[in-house]
Amino acid sequence: MNLSAKIGIIMGSQSDLNIMNDAAAVLQELDIAYEITVVSAHRTPDRLFDYAKTASARGLKVIIAGAGGAAHLPGMVASLTHLPVIGVPVKSSNSIDGWDSVLSILQMPNGIPVATVALNAAKNAGLLAAQILSTADESIAQRLIDYKTILAQKVEDSALQMKQ
Numbered sequence: 095m096n097l098s099a100k101i102g103i104i105m106g107s108q109s110d111l112n113i114m115n116d117a118a119a120v121l122q123e124l125d126i127a128y129e130i131t132v133v134s135a136h137r138t139p140d141r142l143f144d145y146a147k148t149a150s151a152r153g154l155k156v157i158i159a160g161a162g163g164a165a166h167l168p169g170m171v172a173s174l175t176h177l178p179v180i181g182v183p184v185k186s187s188n189s190i191d192g193w194d195s196v197l198s199i200l201q202m203p204n205g206i207p208v209a210t211v212a213l214n215a216a217k218n219a220g221l222l223a224a225q226i227l228s229t230a231d232e233s234i235a236q237r238l239i240d241y242k243t244i245l246a247q248k249v250e251d252s253a254l255q256m257k258q
C-alpha cells in the first residue's frame with residue numbers, strides 16, 4: 095500500500111492490467127502518487143467492501159475502477175464511498191464487443207454516479223482523475239496545462255509537415 099497515494103486504481107482481474115496500466119502510466123507522467131491492485135466485486139466482495147470503505151481514510155481522493163463483462167466493480171465501489179469513481183469499461187475476452195462492460199458501468203441509476211470513459215480508455219481515466227485533483231492543487235494544474243500544450247504542439251507540427 096502506498097500511503098501517500100491520492101488515486102486508487104483497481105480492476106476486476108489481473109487480465110485487466112494490460113489496459114489499466116495506461117492509467118498508471120499517465121499518472122506517473124504527471125508525477126501523481128497512485129496505488130494499483132486487483133479487487134473483484136463478485137470473487138472477493140469482502141475485499142471490495144474493505145477497499146472502498148477505507149479509501150478516504152487512507153488518503154485517496156479519486157478511485158479509478160476498471161472491469162469487463164457484467165462490470166459491477168465501479169458501481170459497487172461508488173455505492174460504498176463518497177469519493178468520485180471513474181469507471182473504465184474493459185473489453186474482456188468473452189465480451190459482446192465490449193458493450194456489456196460499457197453499459198454495465200455507464201447505466202448507473204440516479205444517486206450513485208460513475209464517470210464512465212470510453213472502452214479501454216484507462217489513459218483518459220487517469221487524466222480525468224488528475225483533473226479532479228488539480229482543482230485543489232496548483233502544481234498538478236500546471237502540469238496538466240503543460241501536458242495539453244504538448245498535445246496541441248504535436249498537432250501544429252503535423253499540420254506544418256503536411257503543408258510542406
Ligand code: RP5
Nearest residue numbers: 106107109161162163184186
Ligand atoms: C471481470 O471479468 C474482469 O474485470 C475481467 O475483465 C473479466 C474476465 O476476468 P478473468 O476471467 O480474466 O479473471 O471480472
